Amino acid sequence: MKVMKFGGSSITSGEDMKTVAQIVQQENRADRVVVVLSAMKGITDLLISGAEKAECGDLQYRDNIEDIKKAHLGAINDLFPSKAQSEIIPQIATMLNEIEELLHGIKLVKECSIKSLDLIMSFGERLSCTLLTAYLNSIGCKAELIDARDMIITNRQFGSAKVLFDQTYKKIPPLLSKAEGIPVVTGFIASTENGITTTLGRNGSDYTASLIGAGIKADCIEIWKDVDGVMSCDPKLVKTAFVISELTYQEAMELSYFGAEVLHPYTMIPAIEKGIRIRIKNVGNPQAPGSVIADIDKRHTTQITGISCIDSVAILNIEGSTMIGVPGMTAHILAILAKAYINIVMISQASSENSICLVLKESEAMKAVTILNDELSNEIKSKGIAGLGLKKDMIIIAIVGENMRGTPGISGKLFGVLGEEGINVYAIAQGSSERNISLVTSKKDKDAALIALHKSFLED
Ligand code: ASP
């Protein structure tokens, strides 16, 4: 059995859906498959901005509904001959009416909670799955729509709900085995124990696929994207970047946390737990082998597996004698930021304890400075903290790979390459897992740094 997830950015029209259906039909001959599908491209965004407009009393939310309608009716036109359209159109129309009623209600009360937004967003996946199921059946490939809300159970943290694994894993197998034909499951959406709609966070359909794979102990979870696989570096900047054919779960996690954006970060959790392989495939190039993410022993021949990069970060440096030998100072600073919902991307502190260097998203940096100046005003007045320094226009570059563990000389080479290019490094972090060395450098050096590092670690 295998789970095949198709999504978002690769489905813009009925033609794309036909391609997906062809792949599903083909694969279903060899294996039993379960399909997970996310909303058509741009639909979730339209639902969200429609809700935002309605909340402000802006009647243009109706344009959003119109755009959603156009996308789906357009797809219906591509997929079905006119005679067959009369069966599917009413199903879509019912859902569009429900969206209209919900947004009208929001316009009246001028309030849209995240709970309501989850229900509104759920229509994206329900619409796309309705179309694909009907199309598969129309080409003689028996399929049944399965609403993930009947099996993926979460807590009430709307917007990015946490899965209740025991209940979810209990519900998945019986529901899927009852399905007549290929189950087509709505990605992204779930429900609370009481049946209230929740979502798993943006791009959560990958995670849905992985939960289902774990629930049915599938042999493989295939995530079909519009790229050939996990790339060794951003191919837009580094022309010689290549598809990494095999990588471990941990490497994939390091790379996706670090902006490679191949997978929703939670996707790996159920797969690791049940030891299920994940394969990344390209809808536009189904013959290509893609990337396999699994518990792989065989080490790569290269010293590192890939390079990733996070743009638009800032360094916040906090310096002062208050911090030396005082337990709890770092905790205090981090707690202040946590209370303000400011996320810290990277931390480094030297053993002199004289300064702490935090790396934050640039968009949150000013807010962080203001809040810290305020909350630490006593320490600043008494000169225990000398001051806060902010450096903008920074990026994080990380080299990632299992082979780095226990191999001397990697960081020497890393900084040697950057040194030769005349690139300054502002901060460094390496966890004891040794799978990742991250450094902060200036945005203007991004291209040169990535090209030089890729060349010396992955090409030579
Ligand atoms: N449709 C949802 C989103 O756009 C989920 C997904 O794409 O996986 O975030």
Ligand code: MG
């Ligand atoms: Mg998506």
